Structures are given as C-alpha cells and as structure tokens.
Amino acid sequence: DKPKPVGYQVELTDTYNAVCWISNADVERVNDPESLIGVQDYFILEKFVSNPNKESTVNRRAYLEGQIKQMKDEFFNSISVGDVVEGTVKSLTSFGAFINLGGFDGLLHLSDMSWGRVTKAKSIVKIGEVLRLRVVSFDKENYKINLSLKDMEPNPWDTFVDRYEVGQVITGTVVRVVNFGVFVEIEPGIEGLCHISELSWSKKNFNPAELYHAKDKVEVKILGYNIADRRISLTIKQLLENPWSSIASKYPVGTKLSAVAVKVMDTAAFFKVVDDIDGFLSIDDISWTEKYKDMHEFVKEGETRDVVITQVDPMSQKIRLSVKDLSSNPWSTLAHSNPKGSVLKATVTSIADGGINVKVNDDISAFINKANLNLPDSSTRISDVYSVGQVVDGVVMDVNIRNQKLILSPREYEKKQSMGDIQQYMSSSSDDDSTGFTLGDIFAKKGSDN
Structure with missing residues (x-):
C-alpha cells in the first residue's frame, strides 16, 4: 500500500x-x-x-x-436574537443539522425545522442546501448559536382562532398513537388529542393502536381548545352513529341469541352481542339449580352459548345476559305447586352427620336437618333409618325462591299422618255401638291396620 x-x-x-x-x-x-x-x-x-x-x-x-476567531468575534458582536442569517447545511444528525455560517457552525435543531412534527432532519433539509435562518439564541463566550427555519414563517397558533372553531369538522393525519389516545395533525404545526374515550362508542379498555396508525387520514371534530397551552380536544366517535342509541329497540329485553364468548373470567364472561357491543353474564345466571365455582367450567373464549338479554342500559352502555332465564325458574314452579303445608316426595342422595341431602323433581336439591327427620329417638343413627335412593315424604315448611332454599320435614309428615289416623278412628267409632274408647284402642287399631 x-x-x-x-x-x-x-x-x-x-x-x-x-x-x-x-x-x-x-x-x-x-x-x-x-x-x-x-x-x-x-x-x-x-x-x-x-x-x-x-x-x-x-x-x-x-x-x-485566527481568521475564524476574528470572523466569530465580528459575527457574534454584530448579531441579535431575531436576526436572519444565511448558511449552508454542512451535516445531518439524529437531533438536527449543523449549518456552516462561514468557517464556523450553528445548530438547527429538529424542533426548530418546522412548526409541524419532525422526526428526521433529512425530511426537511439536505446537505449543501443554502438556507436563510433566524437566530433564536447564542452564546458569545463559547461561540454557540441556535438557528430556526420554522421562525421564518408565522406561527400557525397565532391565527388559529381566525381559521378554526368548536364543532368544526376537519380531515387530519394521525402523527402519534399512545395508550390514552391518538394525536392528529390538522395542519403543519397544529396537533390535537383525540382521547381514547372519543375514539369509539362501544369499545372499552382497548389499545388505540388496534384502530389507528401513524399517517392514517381521519376525520375529526373540534371539541375545544386552549391557545395558551396549545392544546386541542378532538373527537372521532361523535362523527359516527352511536350504536347504543338504537340497541334497546334492536335488541330488547327477552331477545334470545347465540353469542360468542369474547372474554372469560373466574366469575363472569362477556359475549359479543353485535359489532363491538358485548353483554355481561354472571356466573350466578348460568343455572337455576346447578352451582358453578368457575366460569371456565361453563364456557371458554371463542365458544358459543345460547343466552337471553335480561337488561339493556344505553346510558351506562351495559347489557346483561342470562342462560338460566331461557327456561322457567323451577323454584317458582315448586313454590306455586307446593305451598306451605303440602306434602312433597324427595329422594335421598347422601347421608350427612347433621341430616340428609335430597333431590326434588329431579332438579332441586335440598338439605333436611336432623331436627326435621323422623327418628325414633335422639340416639338413633340417621343411617339406620334413611339410605341413599330412598324416597321420603315430607311436609313443606317453607320455599324461599330468592335464596333457593327448601325446608322439608318428614317428622311433620309423620305427625300429620298420625293425626289423620286419630281423626279417622274417631270418625269410625262414632258409628259404633260402643260407648267409649281409649288412646290405647286408637294405637292398637293403627298397629293392626299396619
């Protein structure tokens, strides 16, 4: 070499x-x-x-x-903030451009290139280009100077009120998407924020990036502005039809539909009703009789279930769904067909220390505590009298539809039966020629009948 x-x-x-x-x-x-x-x-x-x-x-x-120092001294002693100077673009950096002012450099920062948002210097200037720039600040002792290209043009905020008003609809460009909304440029140097709450009527807890991206053209409406702080509030959704305004008429209470689960949690799930409108299903609204510990036992995301709309609230933008209301409430049926004091048959499903678990009408479960069982005495074990699968008769003591609780008493049934036997014996004895009877006669007759 x-x-x-x-x-x-x-x-x-x-x-x-x-x-x-x-x-x-x-x-x-x-x-x-x-x-x-x-x-x-x-x-x-x-x-x-x-x-x-x-x-x-x-x-x-x-x-x-020495020559450069002399030129610098002459230059810095003669300039003032606001003066216009001429220079040549010497180099580009990530934060701006250096301008050759005749042997020494000045800085043109990105933020001073345009009233609009600038991310790269090469989008505004190029090496070798001759520019007229305004002096925005300088340090005479250290020979540093900051220049501005944007200040060669009027600040668009100075005439904003002459060109825009609240309620005006404008087509702008999305320049930045953040987690709380999108920034839209309505003209170079003037940006407004469309808050996430003003992006959609129906979407909740979403990422704005799901809907918009930088450079998207969007139609916005001015909600308000603050010239001093250079802030504008914009809306997109108010230029769109609000689906909640007609949801109650299109999907009234009682509407049945097959819906897809879009989000499943431990005790609730959201199902898609229409477009971006979801309905809420509580774990308590799955079944009248069966109890679920986890919503995932009933449905998983992406699965379809039949539901019925039980509540529509356009003001709070909520829809409530139910699965159990697709059929009649068996507890209501039970209460109406078996009022207090009536006799009901139940099948023993298990034996517990304090009583027995039974099932009524194949779908309603109940617990009969020991006090309501028909036991010869307190020392008798429950399993000596009752067994799984055994059908028992009991008197309905109470049916609580809201709390889904049935109190059934075989003991009261036995008492009722005994009183019936007594009344029957007394009635039959009145036709007999005998002039008297005793309790022993009654129970002797009951024993012989059995």
Missing part, C-alpha cells in the same frame, strides 16, 4: 521552501491530501532556516483558526 503523506512541501520563494505537517494544513481533518495541492494561502512561519538546502516549518491551521 502507498504510505500516507505526513506533510506538504510549501514553496515560500524561488529560493526557500518549507514543510507544513498534514495535521497543521487545515482546521479540519484532511481526508484527501491531494485536494490541497496547488492551494495558495497564508501560513504562519513557525521556524525559519536561512540555509536554502534545509526546510523551514509553517502552519496553515493556526492562520485559519
């Missing part, structure tokens, strides 16, 4: 030459050494040797730095 040059030979006169080391040839790094060949300029003489056969030493960078 060709060795890199370390310096230049500089011709001072016809007799004398000098050396300028490459590091002292320019104020910037010399990437192309050939580019300076033939350049005529001033140099600072650092070392002079009178012997023509030996070379002196010169420094061009020191001379240029």
